Structures are given as C-alpha cells and as structure tokens.
Amino acid sequence: MTVAAPAPALDDARARRNVLVLVAAQAVLGAQLPMTFTVAGLAGQSLAPNPCWATLPISALVIGSMLSATPLSAFMARFGRAAGFALGAAGGVVGAALGAAGLYWSLFPLFVLGGLFTGMYLSAQGFFRFAAADTASEAFRPKAISWVMAGGLLSAVIGPQLVKVTADAMVVPFLGVYLAIILLNVVGMTLFALLDIPRPPPPATGAPAGRTRRQLLADPRIAVAVICATVSYALMNLVMTSSPLAVVGCGFDTADAANVVTAHVLAMYAPSFVTGHVIARFGAERVVGAGLVILAGAGAVALSGVDLLQFYVALVLLGVGWNFGFIGATTMLTSAHSAQERGRMQGLNDLIVFGGVTVASLSSGGLMNCAGGSVEAGWQAVNLAMLPFLVAAGGALIWLALRPRPA
Numbered sequence: 001m002t003v004a005a006p007a008p009a010l011d012d013a014r015a016r017r018n019v020l021v022l023v024a025a026q027a028v029l030g031a032q033l034p035m036t037f038t039v040a041g042l043a044g045q046s047l048a049p050n051p052c053w054a055t056l057p058i059s060a061l062v063i064g065s066m067l068s069a070t071p072l073s074a075f076m077a078r079f080g081r082a083a084g085f086a087l088g089a090a091g092g093v094v095g096a097a098l099g100a101a102g103l104y105w106s107l108f109p110l111f112v113l114g115g116l117f118t119g120m121y122l123s124a125q126g127f128f129r130f131a132a133a134d135t136a137s138e139a140f141r142p143k144a145i146s147w148v149m150a151g152g153l154l155s156a157v158i159g160p161q162l163v164k165v166t167a168d169a170m171v172v173p174f175l176g177v178y179l180a181i182i183l184l185n186v187v188g189m190t191l192f193a194l195l196d197i198p199r200p201p202p203p204a205t206g207a208p209a210g211r212t213r214r215q216l217l218a219d220p221r222i223a224v225a226v227i228c229a230t231v232s233y234a235l236m237n238l239v240m241t242s243s244p245l246a247v248v249g250c251g252f253d254t255a256d257a258a259n260v261v262t263a264h265v266l267a268m269y270a271p272s273f274v275t276g277h278v279i280a281r282f283g284a285e286r287v288v289g290a291g292l293v294i295l296a297g298a299g300a301v302a303l304s305g306v307d308l309l310q311f312y313v314a315l316v317l318l319g320v321g322w323n324f325g326f327i328g329a330t331t332m333l334t335s336a337h338s339a340q341e342r343g344r345m346q347g348l349n350d351l352i353v354f355g356g357v358t359v360a361s362l363s364s365g366g367l368m369n370c371a372g373g374s375v376e377a378g379w380q381a382v383n384l385a386m387l388p389f390l391v392a393a394g395g396a397l398i399w400l401a402l403r404p405r406p407a
Contacts, residue, residue, distance in 0.1 A: 026151025029188035034159035055365030064119020066354035073347025088124020143276035150272035156265030210340035232325030249375035267319025291325030
C-alpha cells in the first residue's frame with residue numbers, strides 16, 4: 001500500500017510581500033478616509049439646505065461602498081485583486097473630483113454624489129484584509145490580516161495632517177482637501193502593480209461550487225461573525241461621523257476635531273500590531289467579545305461629558321473596540337468558508353456590513369443635529385443608540401460559545 005506524502009507547508013514569502021504592498025496602500029490611499037470624515041460633515045453643514053442632512057455626504061460614501069461590495073468581489077474573482085483595487089482607487093479619483101466641484105460651485109447634490117463614488121474606494125479597501133489572507137498559511141493568516149489593518153496607522157497620521165495643511169489653502173474652504181485626495185488616489189493606484197496574488201482558477205466542469213449564500217448565512221459561525229463585524233463597524237461609524245460636529249459644536253475648533261479624529265484612527269489601527277497574536281493566543285471569539293466591551297466603554301465615557309479630554313478618550317476606546325471586534329470577526333469568517341465560496345461570501349459579508357454602516361451613518365446626522373435642543377443632547381443620543389446593538393451582538397457571541405461544537 002502506498003502512503004501519500006504529507007502536503008508541503010505553505011511558504012509565506014509571497015504572503016509577506018503582498019502584506020507589505022497592502023500596508024503601503026493602506027497608508028497612502030487610506031489617508032483619504034480620515035480626511036473625508038473630518039471635513040465632509042462640516043462642509044455638508046455649510047452646503048445642506050437643512051442641518052439634519054449635514055452628514056449625508058458621509059452616508060452617500062457608505063451607500064456607495066455597500067452597493068459596490070458585491071460587484072467588486074465578482075470583478076476581483078474574475079480579473080484579480082490588483083485590477084479590483086485599481087478600479088476602487090479610480091472611483092476615489094472621480095469621487096474627490098465631484099466633491100471638489102460641489103464645493104467650488106456650492107452644489108450640495110454634486111458634493112453628495114462625490115461621496116457615492118468615493119464609496120467605491122472604501123469598498124475596495126475593505127477587501128485588503130481578505131487579500132492579505134489569500135496567499136497566507138492558516139498560521140500566518142490572522143497576523144497577515146492584522147498587519148494590513150495596521151497600515152491604517154500611517155494613514156491616521158497622514159490624513160488629518162493633510163487636512164490641517166489644505167483645509168484653508170484656497171478661497172473655498174476644504175477645496176484643497178479634495179484636490180489632495182485626488183493626488184493620493186493617483187499615486188496609490190500604482191502600488192497594485194506589485195501585488196502577487198493569482199486569480200482564482202475557474203471551477204472545473206462538475207466541480208463542487210460550494211454552499212449557496214443562504215446556506216452560508218445558516219452556518220452559525222458565519223452568521224455570528226457577520227453580526228459582530230456589522231455591529232462593530234456600524235457603531236464605530238455612528239459615533240465617528242458625529243464627532244467632528246460635536247467637537248466643533250462644543251466650542252472647539254476644526255484643528256481640535258482633526259486631532260480627535262487622528263487619535264481615533266490611530267487607536268483603530270495601532271492595536272493591529274498585536275491583534276493577530278492575541279487572536280492566535282485566546283481565539284477570535286474572545287477577542288470579538290473584548291471589542292464589544294470596549295465599544296460599550298467608549299459610549300460610557302462619551303456620555304460622561306463634553307470636555308476635550310472626554311472626546312479623546314471616548315474616540316480612542318471606540319477605535320480599539322472596532323479593531324478587536326472587526327479583525328476578530330474577519331478572522332472568524334475567513335476560517336468558516338472554502339476557497340470556492342470566497343468571492344460569494346466575502347462580497348455578501350461586506351454588503352451586509354456596509355448596509356449596517358449605511359443605516360448608522362444616515363442616523364448619525366439626524367441624532368446629532370435633530371435629537372434634543374443642544375449639541376450635548378445630540379451627542380448623548382448618538383452614544384445611547386449603541387446600547388441595543390451591543391447587547392444583540394454580545395448575545396449572539398454568547399449563543400455561539402454555548403452551542404455544542406460539531407465533532
């Protein structure tokens with residue numbers, strides 16, 4: 001009887017090279033997101049016919065990301081990750097150009113349309129974490145995901161600093177910010193030529209196609225991963241979207257708002273240097289649970305007052321909680337589906353996640369500007385809205401932990 005030779009261990013040299021490229025892309029291209037989140041609500045407040053619509057440009061960005069997730073996933077399954085990421089950056093160029101035109105001509109609908117196209121880039125960036133896992137071994141996968149997310153640490157510094165330099169560089173406020181975003185996308189697009197991720201081979205005739213979307217969502221581990229990822233990302237967006245409005249509305253200036261966003265985005269990505277190791281040590285489910293608890297702590301600090309220090313602490317906790325919750329949920333998801341199901345499940349996951357983020361973003365401006373009679377009351381409404389969703393996600397995680405594991 002012939003004994004089959006053991007399969008060779010997967011060499012992670014290619015995966016490490018791809019991680020370096022994706023980290024650089026996170027740093028350069030990712031800088032546009034803190035720039036947009038810092039100024040879009042403030043610019044929208046000056047352009048919108050009703051202050052309740054101030055965060056509509058940010059909501060349009062998230063809607064664009066939600067609508068792009070499934071088509072982009074299918075595009076990458078056919079043409080490869082590099083082509084899909086370049087297409088996303090091209091969407092970022094168009095979005096920033098439309099945003100600049102909307103500011104120049106004071107056209108709020110055009111400014112909102114720019115946010116919709118920028119959502120194509122946000123959707124593409126969401127697939128960076130999955131691309132990091134494509135060529136990685138099972139042991140290296142959580143580290144690859146967390147290191148790519150850590151690339152956002154540089155974008156957290158670059159983006160807000162560019163806002164400080166460009167916000168008032170032209171006669172039209174914030175116009176320079178959007179021109180700088182165009183340049184970031186053009187430069188960052190060139191990085192994807194260095195990616196070495198093979199296209200998925202077309203399925204052979206008669207080969208199993210994997211589970212349907214309905215069957216995938218019926219898998220308890222996948223369902224809970226999607227719920228926790230959606231809640232972590234949506235609640236982070238809910239609070240972050242309103243934070244510049246709250247900071248400025250409480251008497252601080254735009255530079256203070258940019259600094260608070262800087263601290264928040266640093267906290268989103270800095271833990272990524274250790275998150276993969278923590279997941280490997282304690283398991284993804286426990287890390288997700290810790291993330292949900294930290295998000296609750298962020299809400300508690302925000303509700304305690306509106307001093308600048310409280311904004312900083314709340315937004316830092318918000319970033320750390322997102323990091324643990326979102327990376328942990330992503331790791332749960334990547335280990336729960338097969339290679340044949342990858343494009344189908346990842347696109348569906350991001351469609352659901354950004355659907356939740358869209359609802360949160362649309363709610364943020366209304367809660368902030370139209371709940372109660374003051375900035376403080378609006379800020380409290382935003383943070384109180386986190387509670388039921390944290391309870392639901394925590395309950396789902398506990399349910400998964402108590403289920404008997406399959407043999």
